[in-house]
Amino acid sequence: MSAFLGPIHHWLYNKIKIQHDIVEDIMSLTENKQLNLNIREKLIEQYGDAEMKPLEEVIDVNNIHGWLQKKVSLEENRLAYAVTQLLNENSSMMHELKDLFANKGAEVSTLTENDNVNDIYKTINDTLLDGMPCDHANIVVSQEDEEVIWKRNVCVHEDYWNAVGGDISNYYLLREEFIKGMLERANVTYDKLDETTSKISRR
Numbered sequence: 001m002s003a004f005l006g007p008i009h010h011w012l013y014n015k016i017k018i019q020h021d022i023v024e025d026i027m028s029l030t031e032n033k034q035l036n037l038n039i040r041e042k043l044i045e046q047y048g049d050a051e052m053k054p055l056e057e058v059i060d061v062n063n064i065h066g067w068l069q070k071k072v073s074l075e076e077n078r079l080a081y082a083v084t085q086l087l088n089e090n091s092s093m094m095h096e097l098k099d100l101f102a103n104k105g106a107e108v109s110t111l112t113e114n115d116n117v118n119d120i121y122k123t124i125n126d127t128l129l130d131g132m133p134c135d136h137a138n139i140v141v142s143q144e145d146e147e148v149i150w151k152r153n154v155c156v157h158e159d160y161w162n163a164v165g166g167d168i169s170n171y172y173l174l175r176e177e178f179i180k181g182m183l184e185r186a187n188v189t190y191d192k193l194d195e196t197t198s199k200i201s202r203r
Contacts, residue, residue, distance in 0.1 A: 004061040009064060009068065012133065014126075015126070015127065016052075016068075016072060016075050017052050020075050021104070022100075023079050025100055026083065027043070027082065029093075029096060029097075029100060033096075042085065043082065046077070047074055047081075050078060065132070068132065076157060079160075080160040080163070083097065084161070084164045099177075101177040102181035104178060104181065105180065105182040106181040106185075108127060109181065109182040111123055111182060111183065112185055112186065117144075117188060118148060120188060121143075121200060135156050136153055137152065137155075138151065138152055138153055139153045146201055146202050147201040148201075149193070150197070150198055151197040151198070155168070176192070183200070188202045189201050189202070
């Protein structure tokens with residue numbers, strides 16, 4: 001089966017898995033806080049089993065693109081639902097969610113102060129789930145030795161949040177914390193230039 005799979009499929013599946021793990025951490029948070037939201041059960045009821053097995057064992061090799069698209073949508077739905085349910089029950093949990101995302105960003109990051117900014121941007125792009133590669137969710141505005149500026153070309157997340165009555169601004173707030181966590185050891189400055197444009201620099 002692996003003969004049908006290329007690096008890009010594993011690359012995307014890894015991004016899916018990282019977001020899957022974030023949802024798992026959110027469920028653990030609600031359970032540890034004894035909030036009795038039953039988010040785990042509700043997610044299974046709403047979206048089915050989201051178990052992450054090795055890609056070679058589960059992918060439909062006759063419809064690789066379609067199968068991966070379904071997995072992307074599944075994890076987008078699960079994240080939007082879990083965050084929205086938690087905040088609807090207790091809006092003060094945003095602080096814990098921000099810490100959770102920052103910690104997860106630091107956990108998955110391999111970045112160090114020795115990485116150049118172009119490699120750092122690539123690592124961010126290799127980590128965050130932004131739809132399918134063909135969606136071109138982000139575009140680079142400028143790329144120099146010590147600075148990369150990029151912008152959101154299209155929001156591939158909002159429909160999922162709207163579908164669960166969520167607020168897309170919560171997603172972007174938590175996403176920022178995740179990126180900051182990733183950059184913790186990278187010795188770069190990260191700035192939001194406007195709502196859709198970001199910059200990392202080392203000057």
